Amino acid sequence: MTDTLTTTTPLADDVRAALQACGVDLSVVGGDAQVASPITGEPLIGARLDTVADIDAAVGRAAEAFPAWRDTPAPLRGQLVKRWGELLTEHKEHLATLVTAEVGKTPSEARGEVQEMIDIADLAVGQSRQLFGKTMPSERPGHRLQEVWHPLGVVGVISAFNFPVAVYAWNTALALVCGDTVVWKPADAARLSAIAVDALLAKAVSEAGAPKGIHQLLLTDADGSRKLVEDPRVALVSATGSVRMGREVAPAVAARFGRTLLELGGNNGAIVAPSADLDLALRGVVFAAAGTAGQRCTTLRRLFVHSSVADQLTKRVVAAYESLAVGDPREDGVLVGPLVNQRSYEAQQAALAAAREQGGTVLAGGDRELADAHPDAYYVRPAVVSMPDQTAIVHEETFAPILYVMTYDDLGEAIALHNAVPQGLSSAIFTTDQGEAERFLSSAGSDCGIANVNIGTSGAEIGGAFGGEKETGGGRESGSDAWKAYMRPSTQTVNYSGQLPLAQGVTFI
Numbered sequence: 276m277t278d279t280l281t282t283t284t285p286l287a288d289d290v291r292a293a294l295q296a297c298g299v300d301l302s303v304v305g306g307d308a309q310v311a312s313p314i315t316g317e318p319l320i321g322a323r324l325d326t327v328a329d330i331d332a333a334v335g336r337a338a339e340a341f342p343a344w345r346d347t348p349a350p351l352r353g354q355l356v357k358r359w360g361e362l363l364t365e366h367k368e369h370l371a372t373l374v375t376a377e378v379g380k381t382p383s384e385a386r387g388e389v390q391e392m393i394d395i396a397d398l399a400v401g402q403s404r405q406l407f408g409k410t411m412p413s414e415r416p417g418h419r420l421q422e423v424w425h426p427l428g429v430v431g432v433i434s435a436f437n438f439p440v441a442v443y444a445w446n447t448a449l450a451l452v453c454g455d456t457v458v459w460k461p462a463d464a465a466r467l468s469a470i471a472v473d474a475l476l477a478k479a480v481s482e483a484g485a486p487k488g489i490h491q492l493l494l495t496d497a498d499g500s501r502k503l504v505e506d507p508r509v510a511l512v513s514a515t516g517s518v519r520m521g522r523e524v525a526p527a528v529a530a531r532f533g534r535t536l537l538e539l540g541g542n543n544g545a546i547v548a549p550s551a552d553l554d555l556a557l558r559g560v561v562f563a564a565a566g567t568a569g570q571r572c573t574t575l576r577r578l579f580v581h582s583s584v585a586d587q588l589t590k591r592v593v594a595a596y597e598s599l600a601v602g603d604p605r606e607d608g609v610l611v612g613p614l615v616n617q618r619s620y621e622a623q624q625a626a627l628a629a630a631r632e633q634g635g636t637v638l639a640g641g642d643r644e645l646a647d648a649h650p651d652a653y654y655v656r657p658a659v660v661s662m663p664d665q666t667a668i669v670h671e672e673t674f675a676p677i678l679y680v681m682t683y684d685d686l687g688e689a690i691a692l693h694n695a696v697p698q699g700l701s702s703a704i705f706t707t708d709q710g711e712a713e714r715f716l717s718s719a720g721s722d723c724g725i726a727n728v729n730i731g732t733s734g735a736e737i738g739g740a741f742g743g744e745k746e747t748g749g750g751r752e753s754g755s756d757a758w759k760a761y762m763r764p765s766t767q768t769v770n771y772s773g774q775l776p777l778a779q780g781v782t783f784i
């Protein structure tokens with residue numbers, strides 16, 4: 276325990292109360308891993324830091340719990356997730372308080388994040404009775420050919436700071452109903468939210484009489500996370516974060532023939548066509564680009580506006596940006612909270628400098644605000660930058676609020692520009708021309724995992740599979756068929772013919 280546990284500030288008080296309400300024993304939380312709130316820069320509560328031996332032991336416990344959990348009928352596994360979902364619902368406000376304190380989201384967005392956890396728990400409960408395999412006609416008489424989905428083993432979940440709890444729940448609710456056990460390495464910035472979420476799952480596990488080891492929480496840094504990645508007992512590593520992280524994780528897991536599910540960086544674009552409803556486009560663009568202070572993987576970063584409406588729309592976006600309330604996200608009316616840390620602020624400033632050098636003009640925002648009131652917190656007004664074309668800096672994901680605006684004349688040209696970046700997560704078109712919308716959604720259109728019409732790039736629902744292509748990593752999480760990533764298919768042939776006909780008409784003995 277460290278003296279950080281005695282720190283008393285209003286934020287730390289809120290955090291302490293929220294942790295206790297979620298059943299966390301504060302006497303076991305304390306440790307050297309300091310979590311500072313991006314809202315004020317003040318320290319919250321220090322969390323423990325796991326050692327290499329702790330990581331090894333946690334994976335061992337998850338591996339040991341696997342056979343009993345695998346053999347528990349899937350609908351019963353679903354009952355555990357149902358209870359977890361109820362507890363998440365009961366503690367929605369407490370969890371949202373922790374998310375706001377640790378990563379600076381507005382309470383509305385923090386509640387939305389917790390709601391995603393509740394939604395995926397609902398989906399997973401239904402899924403627990405629908406782990407369907409197929410039956411295929413066999414070419415051999417008196418044979419049955421079928422595919423059965425089996426649990427995979429231990430799933431390692433590595434999560435990013437900007438969706439500190441929802442992405443864990445996307446993975447864990449499904450992995451648990453699929454019969455897997457889970458080891459979670461949360462983001463360093465969000466260890467307290469993780470402790471609370473894990474405590475609620477522990478409560479559900481204990482009430483359901485499920486094996487205790489099925490969920491493990493690792494409070495460690497990127498180095499500790501590497502140990503998890505390299506551990507051959509971890510069948511699937513589901514990693515959410517930057518492309519840089521994915522470049523390290525993917526080869527390390529492949530070297531031991533493990534599986535990965537990668538949800539990496541995005542560089543999301545939207546096209547505004549001449550026929551677009553500009554009122555709707557304006558709201559869609561501003562929420563997607565400035566919401567969550569530009570710190571969503573699906574944040575809109577590139578806007579391609581038809582030259583006939585470019586001046587009009589850009590002026591309105593600039594005016595909207597200038598009126599956005601930036602500040603302490605807990606205050607009424609504030610829409611843009613802080614950047615997560617100084618590094619993010621410096622990355623934003625570097626990107627703006629590069630954009631200027633590459634011919635861009637900053638039309639709004641980009642400056643630090645509230646530095647006097649909060650010298651250790653980093654508030655910036657989201658920036659709008661007019662670019663003459665899609666230069667090198669526009670190809671990069673800068674994880675801060677910068678919207679690059681470019682113009683186009685021909686839709687084919689706009690789609691080509693849109694697809695000309697290395698990432699492929701989310702995309703959108705604003706148009707009332709159905710032909711244009713269909714073209715954007717076709718295989719010759721957006722090359723992203725998510726393609727929207729008359730909606731911005733962010734704010735996905737959990738029912739659809741979530742993820743992206745190219746450097747975004749190709750993984751899919753949450754709804755649709757994403758559950759299959761957490762299971763292994765077994766192709767089974769049963770011969771009840773009393774003969775031994777061989778496939779492809781082969782004859783032997």
Ligand code: NAD
Binds near residue numbers: 462742
């Ligand atoms: P990050 O890559 O710095 O860290 C993500 C997680 O990976 C953290 O828990 C970190 O400790 C861990 N990590 C880092 N290097 C590692 C390594 N070599 N081996 C194992 N673990 C390692 O990302 P961040 O700053 O926390 O989050 C922002 C990034 O995440 C952005 O690029 C954003 O687009 C991306 N993101 C993507 C999605 C998606 O679904 N595609 C969702 C959320 C965030």
